[in-house]
Amino acid sequence: MNIDLIIVLSLLVVAIIAFIINKPRMDFVALSVIVAFPLTGILTVNETLIGFSDSSVILIAAFFVIGDSLVRTGIAYSVGEWLIKQAKNNETRLIILLMGSVALLGSIMSSTGIVAIFIPIVLNIARHMNADPKRLMMPLSFAALISGMLTLVATAPNLVVSSSLKEAGFTPFSFFSFTPIGLVILVMGIVYMLFARRLLASPADNDIASHQNKRHLVDLIKDYNLSGRNRRLRVNSGSLMIGKTIAELQLRARFGANIIGIEREKRITYKVLDASSHLEIKVGDILLCDFFYKETVDDFCNTFQLTKLAFKGDYFTDQSHSIGMAEVSLPPESKLIGKNILEIGFRSTYRLNVVGLRRNGESLENDIIDENLKLGDTLLVIGTWKAIKQLQTLNQDFLVLSLPAEIDQVAPALSRAPYALITLAITVGLMISGIFPNVITALLGCLLMGAFRCIDMDSAYKSIHWQSLILIIGMFPFAAALQKTGGVNLAVSGLLSVVGDSSPHLLIAALFILTASIGLFISNTATAILLAPIAIQAAEQVGVSPYPFAMTIALAASAAFMTPVSSPVNTLVVGPGRYKFIDFIKLGVPFTLIVMVICILFVPILFPLHPIP
Known part of the structure; x- marks a missing residue:
């Protein structure tokens, strides 16, 4: 073992440890690797930056955009509505349809994005069917992972492995190379879940499930203790508010008051306006205010010359065509964790107001603006339905857990959905035909999505998960460095010395175990980048x-x-499914062994082991 290989292995160990403890961030570690290799002299700058020119990286980014276009046009949510109709309150039928739908959609877009989309859909289905979400969330996550085994573009490791074949001088995998064995695993996964999901239920869980009926706005108000906090206040002539924006008044910091809507006269009737931070207040406006401190109401009205108006208990129900509410939680990678509402600038950034916060199942009674948000917190936001629907697309920072029943009356299907479906069909068709390289076809799909106004440029850039791309790019130098310093040859020799070179089936089993084991600790994409050259050699x-x-x-x-x-x-479904670590071990380990057996039996049949001439 030469000194250069020792340096490479040392960097690899440090990177893996950093990935395991998640400190510092994975993308920071990847960038550090990119800087480290040229400084050590093991790789040139061009060799280190090879990931930036790899077509698989561009392809992954393009499908982030295409996937987000499908979200924005409401196609995934239409699938959820279809599931409810087709399941007909039968949980077995629902499991089959759910896993099939998730796997199908996940085969052409991000599996993580699919799960983020389907979590609120599944929760809604569970409430509608009076079912236990715990029995549905695990099938959701398993189907999303299996979706990565169905097509070339379903997940980044497939593209990485295909790219490794091309670099080694072999023909890369085609779009449907994965499909036959992926379908076998999907069928086995569905059958497995139909029986194994029973291990997830318990009497205590059934009590929770039976309580989760579809809720209305009044139920959310009760759950978050909002009763008695709302007031309707008319802005009189001479008020200090006139001509100022909501942001300039800083009412939340000064009075614990939050303007969540403004009724403004439009001809004969009043229209409820979106209370954005830049909205300028006019004389005669009627402010819908939420007060964290009820004792400040009189002082607030006197200071700004406001008149109290009647506020009926069913106000939000009557205004449900304009004002909506939603419960949202923070996924593990949300950049909002550790910040408070004021630091986030929630109103100005998302055009919504946070009016409630539940932590550990309890609603916080005090003013929540100074509370630093934690993983597992549930926020109640209020604003226009348009803003709430927009929030559903920000899957990296939010998961919209539940929407009240009133949204069924005010959320029409988005008009660009047919164009998104046409674009998706064209993109997949061209990939299957092989007329153009996959990366060119994917970029064409992005352009068509933009041309049909399924997504705008700003949203397209935001849809790309840059952290994942930087991680992939940062792991490419390891593969090159291990090849250059003899690390790949050493790993192959070690692997063959253990399993021998007379049993390719045993070697397949060893590679599967090695990959699955390393994947427990670091990104599956990083694992594929490291092990694909070893497998090929x-x-x-x-x-x-x-x-x-x-x-x-x-x-x-x-x-x-x-x-x-x-x-x-898996991480995304832990909270909504109320899972413990042992739940994944109970169901995940046996199914992983099943997948390994399928690989050992079917992979050599679909891809014969005979030498390539």
Whole structure:
């Protein structure tokens, strides 16, 4: 083992430890690696930056945009409505339809994005069917992971492994290379979940499930103790508010008051306006205010010359065509964790007001603006339905857990959905045909989504998960450095010395176990980048085709079923499903073994082990 290889392995160990403890951020670690290799002299600058020119990175970014376009046009939510109709209150039928739909959609867009979309859909289905969400969330996450085994573009490891084949001089995988074995795993996953989900239920959970009927605005008001906090106040002539914006008044900091809507006269009737931070207040406006401190109401009215008006208990129900509410939680990667409402600038950024906060199942009674948000907190936001729908697209920072029943009356289907479906069909069709390179086809799909106004430029840039891309780019130098310093040859020799070179099936099993095990601790994409060259070179030394070994690496990288931290997909469902660590072990370990057996039996059949001439 030479000194350069020792340096590379040392950097790899440090990076893996940083990934495991998640300090510092994964993208910071990846960028540090990019800086470190040229400084050590092991790689040139061009060799280190090879990831920036890799077509798979561009392809992944393009499908982030296409996936977000499907979200914005409401296609995924239409699937949820279809599921409710087709399930007909039958949980077995629902499991089959849910896992099939999630796997199908996940085969052409981000599995993490699919889960973020489907969490509120599944919660709504559970309330509608009076079912336990715990029995539905695990099938959701398993189906999303299996979706990565269905097509070339379903998940980043598939593209990475295919790119490794191309770099080694072999024909890369085609769009549907993964589909046959992926369908076998999907069918087995559905059958497995139909029986295994019973291990997740308990009497205590059934009590919770039976309580979760579909809620209305009045139920949310009760849950977050908002009763008695709201007032309607008319702005009189001479008020100090006139001509000023809501942001300039700083009412929340001074009085604990929050303007959540403004009724403004439009011809004969009053229209409730979105209380954005830049809205200028006019004489005669009627302010809908939420007060955290009821004792400040009189002082507030005297200071600004406001008149109290009647406020009926069913006000929000009567105004549900204009004003909506939603419960949202923060996913593990949300950049809002650790910040308070004022630091976030919630009103100005999202055009919504936070009026309630529940932590550990209890509603906080005090003013919540100074509370630093924690993972697991649930916020109640209020504002226009348009702003709430917009919040549903920000899956990196928010998960919209539930929407009240009133949204069924005010949320029409988005008009660009047909164009998004046409674009998706064109994109997938061109990929299947192979007329153009996949990356060119994906970029064409992005352009069509923009041309049809399914997504705008700002939203397209925001939809790309840059942290994931930087992580992928930062791991590419490791593969190059291990190849250059002899690390790949050393790993192959070690692997073959353990399993021998006379049993390719045993080698497939060893590669699967190695990939699945490493994937417990670091990103499955990073795992694929590291192990794909090892698998390909091992095949060459054994003297057989590299395709079954490369396919095994890709499939094992997606088999992250065993712990809640194996994949962001699993992490997202922990809260809504009320899971414990042991729940994933109970269901995930047996199913991972099932997937491994399927790989050992079917991969050599679909991708023969005979040498390639």
